[in-house]
Structure formats: structure tokens, C-alpha cells
Amino acid sequence: MSPIKDSVQLAPETLMMGHGYDPSLSEGSIKPPIFQTSTFVFRSAEDGKRFFEVAYGLRERGPEEALGLIYSRINNPNLEILEDRLAVWERAERALVFSSGMAAISTTVLALSRPGDVVVYTAPAYGGTEYLFDRILPRMGVRTVSVADCDGGAALAAAIATASSEASRAGGRLAAVYVETPANPTNQLIDLQAAAAAIRALGVAEPPPLVVDNTFLGPLWQKPLQHGADLVVYSLTKYVGGHSDLIAGACLGRADLMARVAEMRTICGTITDPHTAWLLTRSLETLHIRMERSQANAVELVRRLRGLKGIAAVLDAGGAESAPDQQDIFRRQCAGPGSTFSIRLAGGEAEAFRFLNALRLFKLAVSLGGTESLASHPSSTTHSDYSPEAKARCGIGDDLVRLSVGIENVDDLFADLSQALTHL
Numbered sequence: 001m002s003p004i005k006d007s008v009q010l011a012p013e014t015l016m017m018g019h020g021y022d023p024s025l026s027e028g029s030i031k032p033p034i035f036q037t038s039t040f041v042f043r044s045a046e047d048g049k050r051f052f053e054v055a056y057g058l059r060e061r062g063p064e065e066a067l068g069l070i071y072s073r074i075n076n077p078n079l080e081i082l083e084d085r086l087a088v089w090e091r092a093e094r095a096l097v098f099s100s101g102m103a104a105i106s107t108t109v110l111a112l113s114r115p116g117d118v119v120v121y122t123a124p125a126y127g128g129t130e131y132l133f134d135r136i137l138p139r140m141g142v143r144t145v146s147v148a149d150c151d152g153g154a155a156l157a158a159a160i161a162t163a164s165s166e167a168s169r170a171g172g173r174l175a176a177v178y179v180e181t182p183a184n185p186t187n188q189l190i191d192l193q194a195a196a197a198a199i200r201a202l203g204v205a206e207p208p209p210l211v212v213d214n215t216f217l218g219p220l221w222q223k224p225l226q227h228g229a230d231l232v233v234y235s236l237t238k239y240v241g242g243h244s245d246l247i248a249g250a251c252l253g254r255a256d257l258m259a260r261v262a263e264m265r266t267i268c269g270t271i272t273d274p275h276t277a278w279l280l281t282r283s284l285e286t287l288h289i290r291m292e293r294s295q296a297n298a299v300e301l302v303r304r305l306r307g308l309k310g311i312a313a314v315l316d317a318g319g320a321e322s323a324p325d326q327q328d329i330f331r332r333q334c335a336g337p338g339s340t341f342s343i344r345l346a347g348g349e350a351e352a353f354r355f356l357n358a359l360r361l362f363k364l365a366v367s368l369g370g371t372e373s374l375a376s377h378p379s380s381t382t383h384s385d386y387s388p389e390a391k392a393r394c395g396i397g398d399d400l401v402r403l404s405v406g407i408e409n410v411d412d413l414f415a416d417l418s419q420a421l422t423h424l
């Protein structure tokens with residue numbers, strides 16, 4: 001979009017104000033206008049031909065070749081500005097934005113796999129992701145293997161080795177390893193360096209990409225591409241959007257893999273719209289302030305809640321009650337615990353529902369990462385599709401309540417949780 005060359009020295013929060021946008025191309029407008037258009041006018045028929053050759057992968061873009069826009073299912077200035085800025089946070093070679101987190105995840109997995117392949121994925125995962133892997137991909141001839149990795153990487157490494165050898169014996173491939181860390185809703189961490197090492201140990205010519213859902217910690221507190229991941233996926237609906245007023249997703253990472261994801265996005269039409277992209281670009285300007293404030297609130301709430309009457313456990317990422325290997329992964333992989341954590345209440349569903357129904361400030365809603373605080377009951381909502389065995393394996397009990405902490409006054413939030421605990 002822009003001829004501006006940004007200094008690589010500038011910090012992401014500085015770059016969020018102008019990176020990828022040149023006001024002189026838009027009448028001096030300080031903010032990018034919304035390019036609410038379906039299609040773009042070519043200056044010549046030759047331009048149209050050139051742009052399509054590159055967009056459809058018929059040839060590589062020339063080193064100095066300037067390309068124009070084509071059609072808003074393929075590209076759009078608001079999308080390109082947003083993608084350039086998202087890539088800054090992860091130092092990714094390329095970013096693509098989608099109409100939802102699930103659109104990003106399903107488009108990415110479809111781009112990487114074909115019938116006869118196997119995909120290994122970690123559990124627990126977001127309910128929609130679990131549904132995609134457990135129910136939809138097998139219908140398309142892609143076998144999926146779910147691993148509850150609770151032992152510091154050994155179970156995942158073993159599953160990767162087994163799936164790869166079984167797949168090649170059957171004439172297929174291990175097409176991808178998909179990891180959600182921290183896992184929704186338990187904050188269970190997966191060691192990305194160990195997963196990447198297990199993939200390298202396969203010794204195959206084209207190793208399966210390691211794809212990481214980084215929705216739960218977001219781009220400030222965990223940078224999977226720097227720990228061995230090839231692709232990162234996001235629900236931008238959460239921290240990046242940050243105001244609970246839009247649905248969107250992203251995939252970022254290695255340029256060669258992103259070219260495959262871009263092809264699938266163009267054909268499946270899972271791109272987002274210019275207005276949503278504009279809202280997300282605006283949200284990115286305050287991302288660090290919102291995430292720092294909500295994390296500070298969450299850390300304080302965890303400190304005050306731990307050991308309180310009615311609270312059986314507090315599940316924060318790498319927190320005091322997690323196993324030593326989880327704390328070790330946290331120290332190596334994460335820059336902060338984020339602002340979504342779960343609590344186990346003394347009792348079961350009845351006590352959890354009484355607690356949730358008594359909350360006044362925390363809104364009873366699924367989703368997370370917004371400016372306002374939310375509470376939910378994963379077992380009966382986002383993870384209700386899990387079988388009783390899978391819930392037990394992954395620690396998603398009826399006593400579990402997930403809290404997404406916003407940027408309100410922390411004393412007000414604590415007072416709300418304390419009064420709700422008296423209703424158990």
C-alpha cells in the first residue's frame with residue numbers, strides 16, 4: 001500500500017500509528033479511509049493480466065514489480081494496512097486476515113492438508129477447533145489425532161512420530177501439527193520448542209508445519225514464531241479487536257506456507273471486510289495499553305482469589321498451582337500470564353451456576369479479551385461438545401468458571417467476585 005520505509009528499530013507500539021499507510025495517497029487523511037469497494041479499476045488490460053498472474057500463482061512477483069489491487073475477496077487497502085501492522089508484532093514474513101478466527105483456522109488447515117493425510121492436534125482446544133478436527137476433517141479424508149499433552153511434551157512428541165510413520169506407510173503425510181497454547185480454558189501450556197524438535201527429529205524432506213493458536217495470550221505475551229512455530233493463527237475477535245464488537249481472525253508466518261493459505265482464502269472467500277479491517281487497525285493502536293492494564297488487573301485478582309473460601313484452585317498460565325514443568329515452559333515461552341484465567345469452585349455445576357448468576361459487573365458471556373470483564377462456564381457452553389471422557393481428560397469440570405478480565409477498576413472487580421462467592 002505505502003512507499004514508506006519504516007525503521008526496523010521502531011517498537012511495534014510506535015509502528016501501530018502509521019506503518020503501511022501513506023496519508024499523501026489519501027488526500028492527507030491522518031487515518032486510513034475505509035475503502036468500501038468490491039473491485040478496483042485497472043489502468044490497462046496489461047495491468048489486469050499481470051496482477052492476476054501473481055494473484056493466481058501463475059508466476060512469482062518480479063523483484064521491483066509494483067502490483068495493484070484487484071477485488072476485495074483477494075485484497076483491499078484496509079486489509080493490507082492491517083496485515084502489515086499485525087506482521088510487525090510477530091516479526092512474521094506475511095499476515096492474512098479472515099472473517100473469523102474459525103475462518104483463519106479452517107482455511108489454514110485446508111491449505112495444508114489433503115485426503116490421506118494426518119493432522120496431530122493438542123487438547124483441550126477451543127470447542128469450534130475441536131469440532132473441525134474431530135468431526136469435519138475426517139469427513140474429508142484427513143485423519144486427526146488428538147493429544148492431551150500433560151507431561152511436558154513427551155506425549156506430543158510420541159504422537160508426532162507415530163502419526164508420521166503410520167501416514168507414510170499408508171501413502172499419506174503428517175500434514176501439520178496444530179497446537180493451542182495456552183489451552184482454552186485450562187491455561188495448560190505446550191512446549192513449542194519441544195514440539196518443533198519432535199518435528200525436526202522426523203528427518204523428513206518436507207517437515208509438517210507447526211501451527212499455533214496464540215489467541216489466549218495474544219501477540220504481546222507470546223511470540224510462537226520465535227519458539228519454532230511456522231504459522232500462528234488468531235481469533236482477532238479477542239484481544240486484538242479488544243472491544244467485543246467484531247469477529248475476525250488471522251494467520252501469520254512463513255511466506256511459502258502463507259502463499260498456500262492465501263490461495264485457499266481467495267477461493268473459499270474467507271477474507272474479512274474493509275470496515276472490520278479498519279476497526280482492527282484502530283484497535284491495534286491501543287493493543288499494548290489494553291493488554292497491559294487487563295493483565296495487571298488479572299494478576300491482582302489471581303493474587304487475591306487464591307486460597308479464598310469457595311475457590312478450590314486458580315488456573316492461570318504458568319501460575320503457582322501449575323506443575324513445575326508448566327512453570328518452566330512459561331518462563332521460557334511467555335512474557336506474561338495474560339488476563340484470562342479459570343477458577344475451580346468448591347462444588348459442581350449448581351454451585352458454579354449460582355456463582356455466575358450472582359455476578360453483577362462480570363457479564364455472563366462467552367468470548368474473551370475485551371475491555372469489559374466476562375465470565376463463562378466452559379463445560380456447558382464453549383466445550384459442551386466434548387464427551388464426558390474428553391472433559392475429564394482435559395480438566396474441564398462442571399466446577400470450572402473462566403474469567404476474562406477487562407480494564408475496569410480492580411477493586412470493583414474483586415468486590416463483584418467476592419460477593420458472588422458468598423452465593424455458593
Ligand SMILES: Cc1ncc(COP(=O)(O)O)c(C=O)c1O
Pocket residue numbers: 100101102103126128129180184213215216234235236237247248249367
Ligand atoms: C483459542 C480460540 N481459538 C479460536 C477461536 C475462534 O475464534 P472466532 O470466534 O473469532 O471464530 C476462539 C473463540 O473463542 C478461541 O477462544
